[in-house]
Amino acid sequence: MISLDRIAIRLGAFTLTDVSLVVPSAAYGVLMGPTGCGKTTLIEVICGLRQPDAGRVVVNAQDVTHEPPGNRGVGYVPQDGALFPTMTVRQQLGFALYIRRRPSAEIAKRVDELAERLGIGHLLDRRPTGLSGGERQRVALGRALAARPAVLLLDEPLSALDEALRGDLRELLKTVQREHGVSMLHVTHDRSEARQLADVLFVMGDGRVRQADLESLGRQSDRSD
Amino acid sequence: MSQQPLTKSKEHRAGPNWPFWAGLAAVTAAYLLLLFSMVGAAATYSRPHDLVGALTSPEIQYAIKLSLVTCTVSALVSLIVAVPVGYLMSRGRFPGKNVMDTLLDVPIVLPPMVVGLCLLILFQTPAGRAVDKVVPFTYTVYGVVLAQFIMGAAWAVRAMRSTFDYLPSRPEDVAMTLGCSRGQAVWHVTLPAAKRGMFTAASIAWARSLGEFGPILVFAGATRMKTEVLPTTVWLELSVGNLEAAIAVSLVMIALAVAVLLAIRAAGERP
Numbered sequence: 359m360i361s362l363d364r365i366a367i368r369l370g371a372f373t374l375t376d377v378s379l380v381v382p383s384a385a386y387g388v389l390m391g392p393t394g395c396g397k398t399t400l401i402e403v404i405c406g407l408r409q410p411d412a413g414r415v416v417v418n419a420q421d422v423t424h425e426p427p428g429n430r431g432v433g434y435v436p437q438d439g440a441l442f443p444t445m446t447v448r449q450q451l452g453f454a455l456y457i458r459r460r461p462s463a464e465i466a467k468r469v470d471e472l473a474e475r476l477g478i479g480h481l482l483d484r485r486p487t488g489l490s491g492g493e494r495q496r497v498a499l500g501r502a503l504a505a506r507p508a509v510l511l512l513d514e515p516l517s518a519l520d521e522a523l524r525g526d527l528r529e530l531l532k533t534v535q536r537e538h539g540v541s542m543l544h545v546t547h548d549r550s551e552a553r554q555l556a557d558v559l560f561v562m563g564d565g566r567v568r569q570a571d572l573e574s575l576g577r578q579s580d581r582s583d
Numbered sequence: 584m585s586q587q588p589l590t591k592s593k594e595h596r597a598g599p600n601w602p603f604w605a606g607l608a609a610v611t612a613a614y615l616l617l618l619f620s621m622v623g624a625a626a627t628y629s630r631p632h633d634l635v636g637a638l639t640s641p642e643i644q645y646a647i648k649l650s651l652v653t654c655t656v657s658a659l660v661s662l663i664v665a666v667p668v669g670y671l672m673s674r675g676r677f678p679g680k681n682v683m684d685t686l687l688d689v690p691i692v693l694p695p696m697v698v699g700l701c702l703l704i705l706f707q708t709p710a711g712r713a714v715d716k717v718v719p720f721t722y723t724v725y726g727v728v729l730a731q732f733i734m735g736a737a738w739a740v741r742a743m744r745s746t747f748d749y750l751p752s753r754p755e756d757v758a759m760t761l762g763c764s765r766g767q768a769v770w771h772v773t774l775p776a777a778k779r780g781m782f783t784a785a786s787i788a789w790a791r792s793l794g795e796f797g798p799i800l801v802f803a804g805a806t807r808m809k810t811e812v813l814p815t816t817v818w819l820e821l822s823v824g825n826l827e828a829a830i831a832v833s834l835v836m837i838a839l840a841v842a843v844l845l846a847i848r849a850a851g852e853r854p
Contacts, residue, residue, distance in 0.1 A: 407756050428762040440753035444775040454761040457771070498757075505762065 359383045360509050360541050362567075365403060365413035374399065377413070377567045379560050381509075386535050387543045388552040390570075391562030397545045398437075400562070401511050404543065405434050418508040418541075428457075433502030433510045433540070437517060439494035441486035447473075447497050448482040454505035472500040475537075476530070492523040496530070503538060510535070512544040516551060528554055549575055622837060629827050637828035638835070642807050643816055647835065650813040653724065654792040657731035661739040661788035662781060664732075669743025669784075670769065674752060690737035698733055699801025702726075706802075726803035727810050731795050735788030742787050746780025747773070782850045790843045793836060 360381040367374045374396050381387035391397050402408040404415055406427035415423045415430075422430040442450055449456075451472050452465040473479040476496045486494060495515050502510060512531070516524045532555060535542050546552055552559060553575040561570045589595075637643060672684060690698060705711045706721045720726040750773060758768035774781075796814035803810040805819060813836050820829040 402756075405756070405760050407759065426764070427756075427759040428764070430760070432760055434757055434760040436753050436757065438753070440751065440757050442754050442758070442772050442776075444778075445772075453758070453771075457758075457762045457767065501757070501761070 359416070359418055360387065360404060360543055361414075361416040362400070362404070363414040363416065365400070365410045365415070367399060367403060367408065367410045369399065372396065372399075374565050377565075379567050379569065381541050381543055381558060383418075383541055384535070384539045385541055385557040386532065386555050387541070387558045387560065388556035389543060389545045389560045389562060389567070390547065390549075390552055391567075393547070395562045396565065397562055398513055400567070401434070401513050401543070401545060404430075404509075404511055405432055406430050431508045433505070433507035435495070435498045435502050435510070435512045435515050437514045439486075439498035441489075441494055441497055441501075443486055446483050446485055447478060447489075450486075450497055450501045451482075451504055453501060458505065468504055472504060475534075476500045490523075491519050492527060495519065495527060499531075499534065503534065503540075506538070508540060510538075510540045510542045512542065514545050514547070517547070524551070531555065625830055625833055625837075629830050633827045634831040634834065637825075637831035640828070642811065643828060643832060645808050646811045646813050646816040646832070649724065649727070649811065650793060653727045653731055653812060654789050657728045657735050657792045658739075658785045658789035660728070660732050661736040661792075662743075662785045664736050665739035665743040665784050665788070666774070666777075666781065668740045670747050670773075672740070672744045673747035687737065687740055690733050691741075695734070695795070695797030696801055699730060699798035702730060702733065702798060702802040721802065722804045722806070722810065724803070724810060727799050727812060730798035730802045731792035733798065734795050735792045738791050739784040739788040742784035743777075743780060746777050746784070749780075750776050779850050783847050786843050786847045786850075790840055793839060793843075 360379075362377055362379050365374060365377040377400065379387070379389075389397055389400070399408060403410050404417070406415075406422065406425060410423070413423070414421055417430055417432060420431075442453070445453070448469055451469045455465045455468055469482070470479075473482055476499060478493060478496050478500065481489065481493060481497070486497070489497065499515070515531070516527055519527065528551060531542070531544070534540075544555060553572070556572060556575070559570045559572050559575065560567050638647075668687070672680070672687070693701075703721065706715050715721055718725055720729050754772050754776075755765075755768045758772045759765065763771065794814060795812075796818065799805075799810070799812060799815060800818070805811060805815045807819070811819065813832050816832045817829045817836075820826075820832065
């Protein structure tokens with residue numbers, strides 16, 4: 359479960375006030391809104407990369423507002439994947455366990471599981487340079503899932519991909535969410551993406567977030583906005 | 584009233600571009616010619632036999648060794664300081680950052696002799712004297728390293744700051760969500776990615792240290808077989824009219840500087 363309770367944050371001229379939302383356990387939340395409205399900032403607040411001026415962040419029934427990012431039990435997949443430039447795919451997938459000093463046999467097993475599930479087994483010894491956009495996002499997804507987080511935050515993970523790849527990854531995201539039972543919050547501009555993925559929909563604008571009816575997506579055309 | 588489009592006006596036609604490029608090429612060629620003439624004139628002034636003879640003197644051999652050792656030590660110390668300072672200046676957000684940025688550039692804009700004088704005076708203060716009793720800096724080899732470090736570190740900090748500015752911070756953020764503290768994220772993710780920048784920063788500090796003269800002369804002195812580094816040798820040899828030796832040492836320094844420049848370029852261009 360992800361819950362934001364009356365979050366307020368001010369960054370220069372930009373402000374978010376009284377932002378509240380709840381993504382129930384194991385639900386797929388989608389957050390939509392125009393460019394520059396603060397979607398990424400909100401994701402950063404949930405991750406712990408930005409401290410809100412007011413309000414509470416609750417992850418899996420625990421108030422994590424003042425916890426550092428690594429103690430929040432969240433996985434984060436940024437827009438471009440943000441892969442670690444000097445590590446192989448194997449090292450990236452095992453990183454969360456490596457940093458927790460898990461035994462190497464456990465790390466190897468988890469890496470193999472993730473690689474097989476995400477279809478990136480053939481990339482394990484490659485570095486990020488030369489990976490395609492879709493491959494990068496799969497690696498970023500695997501890296502975020504490795505420590506079995508309760509919550510997964512995806513910041514426009516499909517925006518840099520072509521249409522065919524988007525379809526594949528959309529399927530993968532939904533399957534991963536069901537299999538891992540994680541609560542997702544997925545930021546997107548794309549209405550059709552939102553319609554196919556969302557269990558709950560939030561719309562952001564004018565520094566606020568409101569929960570929207572999923573039906574409203576159905577009434578719109580398929581165009582991306 | 585109809586108006587003619589200005590783009591079709593017969594009164595104005597855009598001129599050719601070649602005079603612009605020819606002008607740039609002429610200035611660049613003249614500048615390069617001056618640089619190569621300087622180096623060429625020095626290189627061809629003496630016979631190779633005389634140059635080799637000068638380089639075999641024990642004083643100059645000592646100066647070469649001391650320069651190589653002190654430059655390497657000061658470059659390493661500069662890097663150790665430049666990495667955290669460069670990171671702080673690149674990623675940190677704190678009040679007074681602009682003032683601190685300006686202060687960090689002070690050694691670059693200060694006249695070198697003034698840097699030496701400031702160091703000398705610092706070590707005349709009670710705190711400076713206390714440090715000098717434990718590690719004698721004034722007029723010693725340690726003083727040579729310290730003077731080189733002051734200048735080298737300023738350039739290394741600039742290089743490291745540019746490196747961290749250039750590297751995206753997102754991977755570091757992700758590492759933190761995966762369980763790292765900020766320090767661990769920098770250690771495991773950012774520093775390995777900054778390897779080439781670190782090499783460049785150390786090389787620049789090394790090259791700056793090699794050419795350092797003013798602060799060393801004032802703070803560490805120019806004692807033969809003690810605090811004599813290569814620029815000191817050039818000055819000492821010139822002051823006694825031994826042009827052959829001054830040129831020989833200068834050519835060694837030019838060769839070392841070119842080697843550093845090529846190493847930096849090679850590191851920067853490696854895929």
